[in-house]
Amino acid sequence: MRRFLTVRHDAFPLRAPFRIARGVKTAADVVTVTIRQGDAQGWGEGVPYPRYGETIDGAIAAIEAVRALIEHGATRADIAGAMPAGAARNAVDCALWDLEARLAGTSVATLAGIPPVAALASAITIGIDTPQAMAQVARGVARVPLLKIKVDREGAADQIAAVRAVAPTPRLIVDPNESWRVGDIADRLPMLLAQRVDLLEQPVPAGEDEGLADLAGAIPICADEALHTRADLDRLAGRYSHVNVKLDKTGGLTEAWALATEARARGFGVMMGCMVCSSLGIAPAMLVAGGADFVDLDGPLWLATDRPGGVRDDGGILSPPQPGFWGTPACA
Known part of the structure; x- marks a missing residue:
């Protein structure tokens, strides 16, 4: 047909x-x-x-x-x-x-042989602003399990300190989005460790990451812009401890699941991430997120209005969309 x-x-x-x-x-x-x-x-x-x-x-x-x-x-x-x-x-x-x-x-989970989606802890992201404004946002989410802070090159130390001061308990991801250089990581390592940063996400430009091998083991570092598909894993070995899998980079659920599976088999930690998107982009990502070390799927939480029936957040715990939304029968 x-x-x-x-x-x-x-x-x-x-x-x-x-x-x-x-x-x-x-x-x-x-x-x-x-x-x-x-x-x-x-x-x-x-x-x-x-x-x-x-x-x-x-x-x-x-x-x-x-x-x-x-x-x-x-x-x-x-x-x-x-x-x-x-x-x-x-x-x-x-x-x-x-x-x-x-x-x-049936469901996509059953079809793919992937464990069914369940509620999971997903990062709440704090965008770049003044340290005072970032701290104000952090106060409202200080009890969530996982925070992610977007930082720039010049103000990073103050931004991280301001958030950590009002949110001392969550696990913490810091994401400079390629704005640092390898020397910046070395210089800021005592600060990052003192602030109990759990993961540093793509701190340097993807094409300028050779020097990360010299920092191996000093702090967990996650490849984001440097990783798209399984073909990239050879180059990342020894430079990054974790990889950020995103469906928009891999080209869909098919390659994302294969990439996450191979990355774990090769000793990488896995982060499941997303772009700023609606719940339609998050529903398939949640299937891969079940086995991830870090989950960052709060894209729809930034929308003024999401697609009806989408994901729900309760204190940093993300629940899947309603049955029938994507990948599940309406009567599931």
């Missing part, structure tokens, strides 16, 4: 500006894909990221280029061979997973 593809740009205004070292966002711009076959319809979402040379228009064009392939029954393996890893393929891959599960009358 023939399928029918729909692809569109959706924009979700944020409840507050999201500031990181390389810029600020005021809306989550996503590409939404739906694939219909008979009475069943699957959907998926991708977030094109300028850091990787992606745009909304480019992602839509990439999906349109494989329209005939999709509508004439392409499998997820076919799509992996026809599209490069990235946000466009993520949207298609996740829509195909959802469609396949609905046609089979």
